[in-house]
Amino acid sequence: MTTYKESGVDIDAGEELVRRIKKPVRSTFSPNVLADIGLFGAFYRASFKGIRTPVLVSSVDGVGTKLKIASLMGRHDTVGQDLVNHCVNDILVCGARPLYFMDYFATGALSPDVAEQVILGFVKACKENDCALIGGETAEMPGMYAAEEYDIAGMIVGVVDRARILNGKKVRKGDVLIGLPSTGLHTNGFSLARRVLLEKFALDQEFPELGSSLGDALLAVHRSYRSTVYPLLQGPLASSIHGLSHITGGGLEGNTMRVVPKSLALRIDWSAWERPALFSLIQRTGTVPEADMRRTFNLGVGLVLVVAKSGADAVLAALRRKRERPFVLGEVVSR
């Protein structure tokens, strides 16, 4: 006799998880969320006050093998934040603010404890970004994932007024590139970082230059730039901001070129900011070629603002008033 539970799928564990997360998830709801958890679809009222021609901006993402570090450290409360913040930044650089987020959580054997930690990470970051967590799918897939392993994906929907869409069409020769610091690797380059670092070091090894253990430095939460940057897009400096780039896989140049017309190029001064110690540690330990460093990692720059030369000082000052440490790292040049 074979039951569903014996085949590796535990419906009771799923129900236990829903019981635990229901209240925290509800705490992210806005008045536009029209339904409770448990229906087939999640309802969100398409009414966007103050936006003349609303355009939905959506993105889907994962956190890559940063999950392996989380699993090795047995710490599951940060990867959910990484994922939400990554998604928020992806639509922020299009000019949009988040409306709602949904998650996919797939695992070999559902541990309500681990899943709860991950989902509370979604909840925390959703609240910080004024974004409702309106739905999700928890999939138990024995034989596909190792029992204790899991993958997560996130989907975000935001909104922007059509006139305020940022898609690179405003970028001009002479525009200044302003960088904002990352908090670490964010969610990119973990396969290379793991390959290089985990052969030689233990995750609990302390590094004075990191100011923490290696594991803590690697797990540092991918930050959201929403609270700093979105208000600028709504204020008088908006017309000076010609483009925004979220520095993920592909690096500083690859990602910023996504919002620069093909007829133009970037002149980047790679010495314009101090490269954080974690990147130097990876490069030194693995003798990683500089070209691979530059197209794999953010190297300390998490977001780039492409700004009209005439407005650069004002944008820098506005960012500093928001307690950011912005730096000019290059400019847009002709090809």
Added chain:
Amino acid sequence: MTTYKESGVDIDAGEELVRRIKKPVRSTFSPNVLADIGLFGAFYRASFKGIRTPVLVSSVDGVGTKLKIASLMGRHDTVGQDLVNHCVNDILVCGARPLYFMDYFATGALSPDVAEQVILGFVKACKENDCALIGGETAEMPGMYAAEEYDIAGMIVGVVDRARILNGKKVRKGDVLIGLPSTGLHTNGFSLARRVLLEKFALDQEFPELGSSLGDALLAVHRSYRSTVYPLLQGPLASSIHGLSHITGGGLEGNTMRVVPKSLALRIDWSAWERPALFSLIQRTGTVPEADMRRTFNLGVGLVLVVAKSGADAVLAALRRKRERPFVLGEVVSR
């Protein structure tokens, strides 16, 4: 010296994939899709003609370990259709029609061939459902997935007029349950089916009662009910349709109870339709208890319409005119 490629991430393979899928993906675009592939977010104009109070209805899903069957058979053109159709049905039962879909594809080592097949499955089903495929994420995660393995998740956004939302609040005692046939397991119960069947049979084994090989029967595409059911929701019979239930994990009763008030119950006549041979084969081979069969599999019923008694005959006739084979399988009773 360690490069990113040596660590298991092949950016060139990713770029090759984008080159291959760009044109087919674009072929799914509607005039509301405002941007091309390659930006950080995907743009969709929030303008919904003929809908007075638009409500977005969203869902996220996977296809579970049906992927294992696809991999064993080396056939990757159907799972993308399964995923889109599953998502479409999930919002259809809320009363919504699809607007756009986004996918997450994660694998150990990116094969542009396999990924292309999967994505062409998304494209096919998106076109069939009048849904734009506007974005996606392809993640190469060595060490997390086996090289040739992959998981997929999908997110759909649709729209419904607030007055036409189906959320179970209209369901009354005496309502009739009308079932529509499934095409097979759809995307649920594969862990149990694999456990039971793959110990004893080969996937290429032919079964006269299945009319096909075991593998082909298991991979049968999860159908979409949109073209049959959505027009009914817009026509004169809409007021008779009190609820809709998509039969996925949890089975006929579990899923239908999601749209039935807690004060009511279901009386299901389990002999009202002929159980397809594939389910009998699983039950017989694994001596699976009937209770597990009922809460794991759709048992031949893919969608349930909860219909006012007075409108049941008209709904049955309308479904038959759409070449469906509907059957009455029970009713809503007091608890």
